[in-house]
Amino acid sequence: xxxxxxxxxxxxxxxxxxxxxxxxxxxxxxxxxxxxxxxxxxxxxxxxxxxxxxxxxxxxxxxxxxxxxxxxxxxxxxxxxxxxxxxxxxxxxxxxxxxxxxxxxxxxxxxxxxxxxxxxxxxxxxxxxxxxxxxxxxxxxxxxxxxxxxxxxxxxxxxxxxxxxxxxxxxxxxxxx
Numbered sequence: 001x002x003x004x005x006x007x008x009x010x011x012x013x014x015x016x017x018x019x020x021x022x023x024x025x026x027x028x029x030x031x032x033x034x035x036x037x038x039x040x041x042x043x044x045x046x047x048x049x050x051x052x053x054x055x056x057x058x059x060x061x062x063x064x065x066x067x068x069x070x071x072x073x074x075x076x077x078x079x080x081x082x083x084x085x086x087x088x089x090x091x092x093x094x095x096x097x098x099x100x101x102x103x104x105x106x107x108x109x110x111x112x113x114x115x116x117x118x119x120x121x122x123x124x125x126x127x128x129x130x131x132x133x134x135x136x137x138x139x140x141x142x143x144x145x146x147x148x149x150x151x152x153x154x155x156x157x158x159x160x161x162x163x164x165x166x167x168x169x170x171x172x173x174x175x176x177x
Contacts, residue, residue: 008082008176009080009081009082009154009174009176010080010082010091010174010175010176012081013038013078013079013080013081013156013174014173014174016036016037016038016039016078016079017039017060017078017172017173017174019036020035020036020039020055020060020061021055021057021058021059021060021171022057023055023057024054024055024056024057025054025055026052026053026054026055027052027053028050028051028052028053029041029049029050029051029052029053029063029064029065029066030043030049030050031043031044031045031047031049033053035053035055035061037079038078038079039076039077039078039079040076040077041053041063041074041075041076041077042073042074042075042077043071043073043074043075043162044071044072044073044074044162045071046069046070046071046072047067047068047069047070047071047074047162048067048068048069048071049065049066049067049068049071049074050065050066050068051063051064051065051066051164052064059168059170059171060169060170060171060172061076061168061169062166062167062168062169063160063165063166063167063168063169064166065160065164065165065166066164067162067163067164070162070163071162072162073159073162074159074160074161074162075157075158075159075160076157076158076160076169077110077155077156077157078155078156078157078158078172078174079153079154079155080109080154080155080156080174081153081154082151082154082176083150083151083152084149084150084151085141085147085149086149088141088176088177089140089141089142089177090138090139090140090141090175090176090177091109091138091139091141091174091175091176092122092136092137092138092139092174092175092176093107093136093137093138093156093172093173093174093175094134094135094136094171094172094173094175095126095134095135095136095169095170095171095172095173096132096133096134096135096169096170096171096172097126097127097128097132097133097135097167097168097169097170098128098129098130098131098132098133098167098168098170099128099129099130099165099166099167099168100130100166100167101130101165101166102127102128102129102130103127103128103129103160103161103165103167104125104126104127104128104161105125105126105128105158105159105160105161106121106122106125106126106158106159107121107122107126107137107156107157107158107159108120108121108122108156108157108159109122109139109147109154109155109156109157110154110155110156110157111147111148111151111153111154112148112151112152112153112154113148113151118146118147118148119157120139120144120146120147122137122138122139123137124137126158128167132168132170138175156174
């Protein structure tokens with residue numbers, strides 16, 4: 001009997017996120033935080049990022065970020081082991097989110113290219129507000145010439161506000177079809 005389920009890049013990324021959701025853990029925020037292999041937060045060192053993060057059982061991440069100074073970026077990076085987009089038409093994600101104050105974030109697909117990387121931003125901004133909300137966005141791969149078909153590595157990145165904030169990324173799921 002052969003397996004009827006093929007676990008692709010989206011399945012691997014979702015499994016990684018499920019591992020974080022399944023265990024209650026917490027720690028300190030800094031310019032570089034390694035939550036799990038393949039899930040990291042990177043911030044501009046000029047921010048002097050501090051604060052705390054929690055992953056309560058059943059939720060993904062609660063971030064209480066404190067910026068000491070202005071900076072350029074703060075981003076959550078999810079490894080997406082998608083070496084080729086051949087055979088895929090759409091890549092997207094769904095998320096549940098909330099925050100004490102209204103916050104806006106952007107998402108992009110980052111793909112490696114010779115000598116660096118290229119970012120392809122999703123069309124919609126993520127809106128965090130006091131009421132828990134859902135967000136879904138997708139890239140039609142054939143319409144984006146800036147997404148290389150082959151890449152040594154890819155990441156799904158959420159660019160968070162480069163300032164102090166408190167937010168909950170309650171759930172985050174990836175799909176590639």
